Amino acid sequence: MAVEQATRTPTENAVVDAEPQSELGVSVIIPTYNEVENIEKIVSRCLMALEGHDSEILVVDDDSPDGTARLARESFADNSDVRVIKRTEDKGLAQSVTAGFRHASSESCAVIDADLQHPPEKLPALVDELSDGAAVAIGSRHIEGGGIANWPYHRKVVSKGATGLARLSIPSAKSVSDPMSGFFAVRSDVVEDVELDPKGYKILLEVLEKGSYETGSVAEVPYVFQDRQYGESKLTSSEYKNFVEHLMGLSFSAYGFDRIAEPDRLVRGTEFGFVGAMGAVVNTLVFGGMHLYGGMHYMVAGALAFIVALNFNFLGNWFLTFNQPSEEIRSKYIRFNVVSVGGFIIYSLALATAIDVLLIPALLANVLAIGGSFLFNFIGSEKFAFDIESAN
Structure with a gap:
């Protein structure tokens, strides 16, 4: 995979609760914006799912006006395994994930949405795949045992169309059943020295195309994508535009057109x-x-x-x-x-x-x-x- 060098430093203008005290097995990155109704639930379920594992939880918040970061700090103030990172510039879900990568103290990182649509109970299975030698472990909706709960037909069509377009456009996504997944785990060295430039929500595409890993070292774990129960969806028409532009840019780079122009x-x-x-x-x-x-x-x-x-x-x-x-x-x-x-x-x-x-x-x-x-x-x-x- 193509790799670009970058310095591993904390995000500018980020406020971090505490520095990590020791190396951990997995850092679970939860990007948030206005998720005050979900934050306690998602963090608690992640902690329960990873009980017995060396783990930390990183809540990476985009300065949510609803007080998501404040509630997370207050609710888990006595738990040293939970840290809150508050970002004030260059906001966005994918940017929050890359900030989480930089702040993580572990040998591996897992990414999960705060809206409870990804099941935290599947986190151990993703981490186990990494322990067994995979460089990237992806939660997949499109393999046996996976699925999507209660989506209308048109959303399934749009999702399958976007997945097919990604697999067609990005060489590293061709063998992956669900390159659009937002639920995945990755060895830290896969992204450690890589300059990620994500747009919108689809950070996994950036990791697959630019990450430093061997071909054939991607594993997939089935999961069922659930409906959001609390809060409002952040997916807007502008995010569809961001996705298409991001896909085009990655495709230009993958096929060498970046030698002509940025x-x-x-x-x-x-x-x-x-x-x-x-x-x-x-x-x-x-x-x-x-x-x-x-x-x-x-x-x-x-x-x-x-x-x-x-x-x-x-x-x-x-x-x-x-x-x-x-x-x-x-x-x-x-x-x-x-x-x-x-x-x-x-x-x-x-x-x-x-x-x-x-x-x-x-x-x-x-x-x-x-x-x-x-x-x-x-x-x-x-x-x-x-x-x-x-x-x-």
Whole structure:
């Protein structure tokens, strides 16, 4: 597996209750955000499940406004095996897990959600797989003995589709039945010197692709995924977007495209191209309707089609490609229009040359003109209109 070197240090701006006193067998990482109704239950069940094992529990909280971290500290103040890590920046479930990896004191780490959808009683089985030589042990819903309780049909379809897409896109996930699982254990040295850059909820994909381990050393343990009983789900439409972007970035890296450009930039370019392709359809429909059916001169039709497509592309790139906050939309829109002036000049020259000089049919000429302005528009949008470097 590909490995990138990184320094193993505690997360900046993290507040840790106490330093670990000794090496432990397994550090159970529980990422939390607004889980005050579940935190006592999940920690207690983890402690009971691992009774007799050398273990510690790390509650990694993203500064929950509902007091999750405070309740965890108060409820388990007398238990030295429970530590609470409070994070105030770079929030997110996967980021909390990577912070847990850095703070863990054990030979192995296990990851479990706080919402009781993963059964803590399966933790010993995951740890046993590591003791038997596995580098990664995954709780799987898709092998014999596993399953999903009470999911509607459409959620099962979405889950299976995402699993299939992950297995198709990531080489290291091809032999894993449930690469989307959030319930797993890993030897600490698998992730110790690896620079993980997760997005969204699917940290396991990052571990499988970047972790340092031998092929064939992944084990799976069946479990039944349960419904959430308390609290609200954190899964939103933006998390689906994060998943697709994360998968694209990992896939670009896995197949060597990161030698051409940074994976994040390749993802942006792909999204920009997708929005542009949709904009080209809009442009072509408007141009064809006005020129071929409305009898409008091709330059006038081209100008109007370009303006309509420009606004479509701005909104698409605003929401999909560059993820900009709404309060900056006016200034970004003005900059995008400035960039588009250059794109429009390239588009117009290409369109006129193709039709008047090369005698190419109007619709085909229009498509070629769109392609001619694409690269200029992407670089201008990235560097000037949406100013990615300053945003980062």
